[in-house]
Amino acid sequence: MDFFLLPLAVLSFVLGSLIGSFLNVVIYRLPAGISVVWPRSRCPHCGQVLSPIELVPIVSWVIQGGRCRNCKAPISVRYPAVEALTAVLFTVAALLRPVFPDLLFIWAFIALLVALSFIDIDTKTLPNSLNFAGIVLGLLGALLLGYPQAFPQALDGGLMGAGLIALFAGFGGLLYNRFKDGPREGPFGLHLVHLAAMVGAWGGMWGTVGGVWLGGLGIVVGLFNASLNARSGKVFALHDGLTLGLAALAPLLAWVLGLSPLESLRGMLVSAGGMALAGMLYWWLRNPSDKVEPETENPGGYVTVMGYGDVVLAGFLGVWLGFTSLMVAVFIAVLAGAIIGSVLRRRGGDNQIPFGPYLAIGGLIAFFYGKALVQWYLGYLGLA
Template structure:
């Protein structure tokens, strides 16, 4: 009976995540285009046909349509159901890791923000202030709620952890941008990367922020260096760093504390 109940909960969480992923598709497309998130309703961008209820069902709608608009037969990008599926799987992963708790709901929101920002940056090389700033404010709100319900830190301490993380994230990437730009003789990073790091710090606190940023820099250096070595990019070509920050932040959510413990055990065993 318990296994069946757990299966039902996971299924509902998956459906919720897929629905949020469907909304993220709207956010990713419309915010850079400065369009309303609510109007007009979802429609084919070519023939402007309004999607029906069955066509709008996350994941399944695309499969039922066989990846084409029912009216004009224009191909629909498979990225839409992929984003919905990825979001659903992230929601399930958070639930399995944190059970049903305040942290679960918070990290559902945080990872949704990261996914939307990473794909917007990939598409447009921009990180909209409307998302980074609102994400930072909500992250600090989560810290306050976590301080109220948490077992160790109170509200002031938890809020201070988020504030320190936010300030550290902005300063850290401002310094990296300044130094790297001086070395390269051109802008190394956009201002949005520092704001995204600040948003991450508000949610994660300074310790997990450092884990996420270290992972992001390592992955960015490895993939960027590989792309340059293969001739895909030149040293002067821009590369969006938001996806690496988002991935680093996501890894920090699930494994940040374990990585910190491993680091301490390896280098400071006496502590």
């Protein structure tokens, strides 16, 4: 064991608990539309501004017996729990990869995922600001350091990751609604994502033709359709059954004709993911707030358009993990969701956990062990 690992572990734990304390503020304030840096923290019960001694992570809560020092109102155990969780994750990350500046990136990755998970549990939404911050940070690391992924893998992973979840939702919705057309949203809605998937799948099946990668053409066509909608004030959209049906047909046809079925699938995912992320970015820029409004107060509001929080989170994870490890993350998320979900259902009540936290857990595990798990699985199948 390296000589400096112990002090690094201690430092990581202290730093993690302090960041966790800040994340508690983010988790509470971001969906409420309050600034995360000002004003200072108060007791939610009596309004007393918290003194520095009451802000020591974990320790303050334990010493005060889980109660406010002023009014003795109970303070949720979740505050020290978030601090302890962040501290432990920061420490584990430091021991697994005691390398700078890589570790700073991993700590940011962990902090974003902890905040996103608890906000999703509280509000069933994933704030665009945190999701897109993760995408930008991952792409910056790729561009400047080649870490956590080389840039082409980061871009590919982000687009395909978003596309994967967007198309799960698209095909799932189509089957669930017995091939009825989905609701039309203009100028930028789910129809454009499905259109892009179709174009990308049909373009991609030719592989690389004349140096032009046709799989990404779906993004161009989708953006053109969106600008047409915006300029005319109408919504031009092909039926979901048509676009998604033809999208699914392309890789099969490519396989039969001896073309590139894998490139067809890749074109489908890249184009769908690109349009999904562009659409979410569009709606977010039109209403750049993470405030969660009750739907009754906000009928037809922007917040409810393209409910693609999980899609952007998958894009964020794809940038950091690359596509192969992202698929491992999604697999772990579905598995964890099935197991934990059934336990919660058996215990009764309405405390269902949304998909975001499961994706975050899968993402953290796959970030460190994704490639090893794929190797192990291929070996298990006798393929490696």
